Amino acid sequence: MTQKRLWILLVLTAVLALALAACGGGAAEPAAAPTEAAAETVAEAPAEEAAPAEEAAPSEEGKYQIPAIEEGKYNVAFVYVGPHDDGGWTQAHDVGRMYVEENVADVHTAYVELVAEGADAEQVIRSLARKGFDVIFTTSFGYMDGSEIVAEEFPDVDIIHLTGFKANGENFGNLMGAMEDMKYLAGMLAGSRAMVDGNPKLGYMATFPIPEELRLGNAFALGAQKTCPDCTIDVRWLYTWHDPILEQEAAKSLFDGGAQVVMTGADTPAPAEAAPEGKWGITYDYKDNCTNPACLTSMYWNWGPEYARIVEGSRDGTWKGGWEYFDADTGSMGLFGFMEGEEPMPGVADLPAEDIALIKETLAAMLAGEFTRFDVFKGPITDNQGNVVLEEGESLEQADLDGFAQFGSECKTCMYWWNENITAELPELE
Amino acid sequence: MNLEIILHAGLATGTVLLFAAIGEIFAERAGILNLGVEGMMLLGAMAGFSTSLSTGNVWLGLLAAIIAGGILSLAHGLVTIHFQADQVVSGLSLTFLGTGLALVLGEGLSGQSPQLVPAFNIPLLSQIPFIGPVFFANHSLLVYLGYLLIPFTWYYIFRMRPGMHLRAVGEKPDAADTMGVSVYGTRYFYVFIGGCLAGLAGATISLSVSPGWYSTQTTSGQGWIAIGLVIFAQWNPWRAALGAYLFGALRRGILDLQGPAILLGFANPLYVNSNYGFFLQMTPYILTILALIIGSRQAIKKRLGAPAALGVPYIRGERGL
Numbered sequence: 001m002t003q004k005r006l007w008i009l010l011v012l013t014a015v016l017a018l019a020l021a022a023c024g025g026g027a028a029e030p031a032a033a034p035t036e037a038a039a040e041t042v043a044e045a046p047a048e049e050a051a052p053a054e055e056a057a058p059s060e061e062g063k064y065q066i067p068a069i070e071e072g073k074y075n076v077a078f079v080y081v082g083p084h085d086d087g088g089w090t091q092a093h094d095v096g097r098m099y100v101e102e103n104v105a106d107v108h109t110a111y112v113e114l115v116a117e118g119a120d121a122e123q124v125i126r127s128l129a130r131k132g133f134d135v136i137f138t139t140s141f142g143y144m145d146g147s148e149i150v151a152e153e154f155p156d157v158d159i160i161h162l163t164g165f166k167a168n169g170e171n172f173g174n175l176m177g178a179m180e181d182m183k184y185l186a187g188m189l190a191g192s193r194a195m196v197d198g199n200p201k202l203g204y205m206a207t208f209p210i211p212e213e214l215r216l217g218n219a220f221a222l223g224a225q226k227t228c229p230d231c232t233i234d235v236r237w238l239y240t241w242h243d244p245i246l247e248q249e250a251a252k253s254l255f256d257g258g259a260q261v262v263m264t265g266a267d268t269p270a271p272a273e274a275a276p277e278g279k280w281g282i283t284y285d286y287k288d289n290c291t292n293p294a295c296l297t298s299m300y301w302n303w304g305p306e307y308a309r310i311v312e313g314s315r316d317g318t319w320k321g322g323w324e325y326f327d328a329d330t331g332s333m334g335l336f337g338f339m340e341g342e343e344p345m346p347g348v349a350d351l352p353a354e355d356i357a358l359i360k361e362t363l364a365a366m367l368a369g370e371f372t373r374f375d376v377f378k379g380p381i382t383d384n385q386g387n388v389v390l391e392e393g394e395s396l397e398q399a400d401l402d403g404f405a406q407f408g409s410e411c412k413t414c415m416y417w418w419n420e421n422i423t424a425e426l427p428e429l430e
Numbered sequence: 431m432n433l434e435i436i437l438h439a440g441l442a443t444g445t446v447l448l449f450a451a452i453g454e455i456f457a458e459r460a461g462i463l464n465l466g467v468e469g470m471m472l473l474g475a476m477a478g479f480s481t482s483l484s485t486g487n488v489w490l491g492l493l494a495a496i497i498a499g500g501i502l503s504l505a506h507g508l509v510t511i512h513f514q515a516d517q518v519v520s521g522l523s524l525t526f527l528g529t530g531l532a533l534v535l536g537e538g539l540s541g542q543s544p545q546l547v548p549a550f551n552i553p554l555l556s557q558i559p560f561i562g563p564v565f566f567a568n569h570s571l572l573v574y575l576g577y578l579l580i581p582f583t584w585y586y587i588f589r590m591r592p593g594m595h596l597r598a599v600g601e602k603p604d605a606a607d608t609m610g611v612s613v614y615g616t617r618y619f620y621v622f623i624g625g626c627l628a629g630l631a632g633a634t635i636s637l638s639v640s641p642g643w644y645s646t647q648t649t650s651g652q653g654w655i656a657i658g659l660v661i662f663a664q665w666n667p668w669r670a671a672l673g674a675y676l677f678g679a680l681r682r683g684i685l686d687l688q689g690p691a692i693l694l695g696f697a698n699p700l701y702v703n704s705n706y707g708f709f710l711q712m713t714p715y716i717l718t719i720l721a722l723i724i725g726s727r728q729a730i731k732k733r734l735g736a737p738a739a740l741g742v743p744y745i746r747g748e749r750g751l
Binding site: 083085086087114209234235236237239242243244245246248249250252253256257268273289423424425427428 | 432435439443538540541635640641642644645646647648650681682685686688689691701702703704705707708711
């Protein structure tokens with residue numbers, strides 16, 4: 001008797017859920033499904049879909065779905081650290097992937113997303129290589145060693161790793177751009193905003209204490225110094241590239257700690273989303289993620305042309321896995337609201353004309369190739385321990401921008417310092 | 431760094447754990463261990479976010495989250511109560527089922543901004559120094575709801591008749607059955623309540639605390655912490671609340687602690703070397719593992735006051751305790 005009543009209850013709730021689905025759009029749909037699914041939890045194995053003749057079936061590698069190649073096309077795979085629609089770093093790469101798909105002839109692209117750095121990544125890259133992909137882009141720092149190992153095992157597969165520092169001169173290359181150019185300009189903008197608002201405090205959400213993050217933070221600080229000599233910059237370490245919840249908390253932590261403008265080195269547009277009334281966020285990576293009115297600008301990547309160039313070079317056999325590092329003059333990066341055809345964000349409107357002019361002039365010089373990363377890091381620069389990093393007129397060299405001596409870099413002035421206006425410290429390296 | 435701000439943020443993020451843990455207390459008090467909290471939370475987060483987005487009504491969103499979590503939990507109820515399957519295995523598969531469903535149905539939701547749960551001050555109470563700004567100012571409605579849920583749950587479980595039936599079913603189902611309490615019915619009901627609260631916990635993230643849909647990272651393992659918290663709290667809502675708010679404050683505290691160079695007159699270790707933050711970050715997970723180890727040992731479990739029939743399927747006349 002009780003059992004019968006329970007069944008009625010179950011059916012009723014399912015019906016209720018379906019009724020809700022009618023008004024709630026896609027939202028309530030899942031509610032109904034599990035009840036049915038559970039009845040046959042064990043019995044029902046996922047039906048294997050019949051694969052089209054020219055395609056091999058996708059396969060599993062641990063918890064990752066490895067996509068299939070298309071015969072007769074040039075197959076390009078991407079490995080992402082976040083979801084393809086994260087509104088930041090990974091989405092910028094996915095836009096690049098679509099550019100390749102549209103602009104390179106006879107090419108097939110695919111991606112694996114949310115791949116953990118380290119051992120998982122190596123397995124995924126190896127599976128892609130085994131599947132027969134011709135080019136693999138691995139788009140996170142922690143994929144570096146895995147990419148190197150797999151490149152050695154599969155000499156016919158070209159692997160391009162992003163943001164690391166290794167390459168083998170053959171089929172394993174390294175690609176990154178001088179985002180410090182755009183961070184420098186964003187620093188000017190943030191400083192100008194903080195001056196106008198009368199609160200000379202900025203914030204930087206940094207991911208890991210690696211050269212890239214210190215370089216980008218310092219570039220931002222150097223830019224801020226130009227328009228706001230009194231500004232100080234508070235730092236929060238995230239120890240992750242992509243954790244939307246933690247990023248929001250870190251942004252709130254900076255805002256609550258007094259920061260007027262917060263800039264991020266992580267993947268999502270959290271600073272703009274978490275900005276309280278009257279404060280500002282600067283987003284990163286993806287052109288279209290500066291939509292919140294509290295967003296001042298976005299320092300974004302435009303990977304498409306670089307990817308297309310590499311894929312075509314790889315097919316022709318002209319591409320060699322070296323060490324590629326581009327500046328703003330390649331057109332592969334931008335400062336949202338200041339590039340051609342873009343409207344400035346509302347938070348930029350009431351800033352002093354001379355600051356805006358400075359940003360525009362510097363940006364124009366960067367796009368023309370007259371102002372590069374070596375001009376961003378040009379003396380005099382003092383660190384926040386009181387040491388002189390660079391004398392007047394000196395510039396850092398490439399090795400200095402991207403290395404710690406402890407990891408075998410030949411840097412002389414290694415990127416392990418904070419600019420004088422940053423209120424944070426770095427632990428001693430062994 | 432400001433204690434007031436950390437505690438305020440802790441209460442907000444802790445509310446997520448609070449709902450999930452209290453839901454799990456209900457289910458476990460009835461004798462059903464549900465390890466699918468993470469899956470139910472994620473489904474709730476997705477359903478709430480999506481419904482609020484498409485209808486423009488956040489209350490419908492919360493309702494959808496509650497129903498989605500509840501109905502998913504009935505799958506667990508069916509498998510473990512009716513078919514007497516292993517509760518651990520079923521709970522784990524529920525996590526996968528919920529996560530998978532939420533990911534498929536949540537595709538394309540990221541980057542959208544639906545209506546959110548409103549935040550407001552409680553008049554008068556928010557004027558009290560320190561207590562006011564921490565507990566009663568600028569919190570989302572769900573946080574205040576959490577405050578009310580704690581004493582209610584305690585009173586319900588320990589003082590009201592249906593609560594006594596609930597405990598009887600979890601402690602000695604055959605005796606409860608003899609007394610005319612429907613063991614199956616009671617277990618289904620509280621598993622369902624547990625699922626509803628887990629769904630609400632998910633929506634608390636996506637519609638209030640950290641608004642947005644970020645696939646699996648929306649809940650990022652908080653369901654597991656909630657399960658550990660239940661053991662840690664000895665199936666008592668007051669202790670669960672304390673633990674939830676503590677973990678919430680800890681999450682935020684780790685970040686805020688990186689700010690000041692000098693803390694209480696000493697050089698701040700997290701300022702000098704932020705790597706120390708890892709140890710603080712580990713604490714909720716270490717405590718969860720510890721709680722799960724303790725919880726898996728029968729002898730200790732008894733002393734902690736675990737429901738005697740927790741995890742044991744009931745078949746009338748065959749396998750009573």
